[in-house]
Amino acid sequence: MKKIIQTREIPVIGRYDVVVCGGGPAGWIAAIAAARSGAKTAMVEQFGFAGGMATAGLVLPISVFTYNDKLVCGGIPWEFVRRMETVGGAQVEKPLGNVAHDPEVYKLTAQRMLLEAGVELHYHCTVTGCCHKNGHLTHIIMDTRSGPQALCAMYVIDATGDGAICNYMNVPMQKKTMDMQPASLIFCLGNVDTDKLGVDHHNKQGVNMHHEPIQKALQELAQTEDVPQFGGPWFCHILHDGFTLVNATRTFANMADHADATAAECKLREDAYKLTELFRRVDPAFKNCYLAYTAPICGTRETRHIIGSHILTGEEYLNQVHFEDAVARSAHPIDIHSAYDTRQRITFLKDAAYIPYRSMIVPGFDNLIVPSRCLSADETASASIRVQAPIMCLGQAAGLAAAMCTKDHISIHDVDIPTLRQTLISWGVDI
Numbered sequence: 001m002k003k004i005i006q007t008r009e010i011p012v013i014g015r016y017d018v019v020v021c022g023g024g025p026a027g028w029i030a031a032i033a034a035a036r037s038g039a040k041t042a043m044v045e046q047f048g049f050a051g052g053m054a055t056a057g058l059v060l061p062i063s064v065f066t067y068n069d070k071l072v073c074g075g076i077p078w079e080f081v082r083r084m085e086t087v088g089g090a091q092v093e094k095p096l097g098n099v100a101h102d103p104e105v106y107k108l109t110a111q112r113m114l115l116e117a118g119v120e121l122h123y124h125c126t127v128t129g130c131c132h133k134n135g136h137l138t139h140i141i142m143d144t145r146s147g148p149q150a151l152c153a154m155y156v157i158d159a160t161g162d163g164a165i166c167n168y169m170n171v172p173m174q175k176k177t178m179d180m181q182p183a184s185l186i187f188c189l190g191n192v193d194t195d196k197l198g199v200d201h202h203n204k205q206g207v208n209m210h211h212e213p214i215q216k217a218l219q220e221l222a223q224t225e226d227v228p229q230f231g232g233p234w235f236c237h238i239l240h241d242g243f244t245l246v247n248a249t250r251t252f253a254n255m256a257d258h259a260d261a262t263a264a265e266c267k268l269r270e271d272a273y274k275l276t277e278l279f280r281r282v283d284p285a286f287k288n289c290y291l292a293y294t295a296p297i298c299g300t301r302e303t304r305h306i307i308g309s310h311i312l313t314g315e316e317y318l319n320q321v322h323f324e325d326a327v328a329r330s331a332h333p334i335d336i337h338s339a340y341d342t343r344q345r346i347t348f349l350k351d352a353a354y355i356p357y358r359s360m361i362v363p364g365f366d367n368l369i370v371p372s373r374c375l376s377a378d379e380t381a382s383a384s385i386r387v388q389a390p391i392m393c394l395g396q397a398a399g400l401a402a403a404m405c406t407k408d409h410i411s412i413h414d415v416d417i418p419t420l421r422q423t424l425i426s427w428g429v430d431i
């Protein structure tokens with residue numbers, strides 16, 4: 001491949017204690033935790049709103065805050081849910097603590113909380129690189145509407161989901177031992193008879209809530225005609241009558257590769273239309289439905305996994321090993337979607353699992369924290385941690401840890417774990 005060299009002068013437009021790259025569930029909660037804990041904080045996000053997969057990917061519901069009705073993912077994420085609830089933008093389903101929500105209320109509530117905390121927002125800015133030496137980051141480079149610009153950062157939180165900063169810094173990555181989980185383009189159907197549809201609430205512990213009759217009907221149709229590859233399907237209410245979000249399309253794609261991501265977007269948009277047509281035929285609730293819109297971006301379940309100070313294993317996870325540096329919990333089952341067909345392997349937990357701080361930090365990198373779905377856990381443990389409530393809780397711990405380190409300019413490896421944990425517990429995290 002031919003390569004070119006380009007050198008350019010880039011203005012440094014801000015200096016921060018903490019720069020959070022990515023405003024998804026991990027990032028925007030991390031930014032609030034850092035700012036509320038006294039750090040001068042910036043958040044860089046390629047879209048014009050926060051939420052990542054929850055808003056840009058239309059991934060609903062937010063899973064899961066509770067185990068057998070006991071809150072395990074408390075603190076800022078739960079405060080956010082309650083705040084959405086008070087304006088009718090969220091519905092908490094018991095006993096799982098799954099949260100169906102209105103994505104527009106999500107965007108507005110997150111934005112208000114970020115601004116109230118004093119986070120400086122850099123929207124429409126894509127992080128394209130960074131300056132670093134010997135594992136120490138000094139600047140984040142971003143493409144902005146005003147051209148390339150840089151932010152000077154004392155601590156950086158990589159919450160890009162795919163570990164973009166980790167990739168630029170050559171953080172070691174785990175080798176894949178199983179197929180990457182598939183990408184899915186979520187879409188919204190209008191004019192659905194939502195009362196007739198019934199099963200769109202996740203209201204039972206230990207049960208997978210896909211729509212079984214429609215799954216069977218599509219599988220039967222596939223014997224005689226062309227049915228696109230699908231998962232579930234899962235339907236989720238966005239709290240407006242007549243509308244339902246559909247999680248059903250799927251294809252294998254490495255979403256950290258731009259050619260794969262482009263192909264996935266094109267294929268899944270076609271499939272969303274085909275599936276809508278099939279839903280109309282197989283279930284009366286969809287008889288008069290129409291495809292109202294697709295998510296702005298195709299959803300990514302999995303790409304890279306870093307090698308951090310501790311790789312959390314599926315075995316530790318399933319046995320609820322309690323780590324001395326546990327900073328978050330996840331009550332979601334291990335949830336592995338097949339890349340090539342409808343199957344889904346689910347292992348329900350005996351209790352909520354613990355996630356250690358060391359899974360967010362990397363030996364030899366002293367000012368980088370990674371709370372996103374690419375954190376240091378094997379593919380089995382990651383298949384549970386990746387859902388939003390635990391990811392938000394990890395973001396919360398990362399933001400607090402970074403802010404604590406700014407006070408004495410120490411390495412993120414030297415953060416005072418008992419104080420970190422005690423503060424998180426006082427915020428409502430069950431660790």
Ligand SMILES: Cc1cc2nc3c(=O)[nH]c(=O)nc-3n(C[C@H](O)[C@H](O)[C@H](O)COP(=O)(O)OP(=O)(O)OC[C@H]3O[C@@H](n4cnc5c(N)ncnc54)[C@H](O)[C@@H]3O)c2cc1C
Nearest residue numbers: 022024025026046052053063127161299300372373387388
């Ligand atoms: C189809 C599907 C179904 C799912 N179902 C559920 C479910 O039912 N319940 C549940 O809780 N979870 C579910 N998930 C998982 C969950 O949505 C994600 O794992 C979670 O959002 C990960 O959060 P994150 O903050 O790590 O990453 P993301 O949500 O991906 O957020 C990353 C953010 O970083 C930004 N970003 C990325 N790169 C850059 C860059 N270079 N510069 C600037 N900004 C950047 C992105 O725009 C985004 O806002 C599902 C996911 C998918 C794809």
